[in-house]
Amino acid sequence: YNIKTSAQGQDNLNIKMLLYCCPFIIPYLTHIINTCLLNRFFPDSWKVAVVRPIPKMNNPQDFKDLRPISILPTMSKVLERVVDLQIREYANKYNIIPQFQSGFRLQHSCETALMCITDDILRGLDEKKVTVLTLIDFSKAFDTLNYEVLFALLKYLGFAHCTIQFFRNYFKNREQCVKIGDNISTLLEITSGVAQGSIIGPLLFMLYTSTIDQAIDKCKFHLYADDTQIY
Known part of the structure; x- marks a missing residue:
């Protein structure tokens, strides 16, 4: 499965090591993954995230100027990828994935969102309609x-x-610590949110916002991840 990151979590295992061993461990790895799925179980040792604060801009001055990227155990990413593929297959089959979301989807991007919004706005102007665009960026979405x-x-x-x-x-007993340089904090329990850096997080957030159309009925809107455009 396509897992791009080579970062190591608390297990000190990266994806390159796992791929190198795959010819020898694939039957055992398959058994572990299937057992987790059949028993609706996600091992606690795979739930520990090492958070690295990444600056959103040059010379950050505040915590809000940092993006918390979670480095998760490699095995957790493998199981998450399997679940992600199965959930997406089901969601696509039953048209659960909203068409107004351009983030986290194949053949969709910032460009497709921009084209959709621009086309709608220009059409509204051509029809002499009052056209207003409101841009919303949810804080800590x-x-x-x-x-x-x-x-x-x-x-x-x-x-x-x-x-x-x-x-x-999956969300039970999750913990995280923060690492800056060689310094690492104590573990703290996670009680909300999806990890930025996880495989399944973007899909879960997309499903979490999939019913927003039920709250907006008098205008058009579009989303790219948590960036919302109402017009």
Whole structure:
């Protein structure tokens, strides 16, 4: 599976090492992954994130100028990739993935979002309509995702009980520490949000915001990740 990052989490294992060993361990790895899926279980040792603050700009002056990127154990990324592919296949089959979202999707990008919005706005101007564009960037969108709301949404969207139980276990007992240089903090429990740097996080956030169209009915809108355009 396509896992681009080569960063090492607390397991000190990177994807290159795993790929090198694959010819010898693939039957055992497959058994581990299938066992986790069948038992709706995500090992606690794979839930520990090492957070590295990455500056959003030159010379950051405040914590809000830093992006918290989570470095997760490589094995967790493998299991997340399998789950991500299965969830996307189901979501595409039943048209659950919203068409107004251009982030986290194949054959979609910033450019497709820009083209869609620009076309709608120019058409409105041609038709002599009053046209106003409001740009919204949700603060800490990924970090404040509420788990119970997510589980309720997954049920509403038609996901099976076993899928929801898997994600309940996935989010249970998650911990993180912060690493800057050679300094590392103590572990703290994570009670909300999806890790920026995880495989499954973007898909879960996309599903989390998939019903926003029910709250906006008098104008058009489009999303790229958490960047929202209403017009």
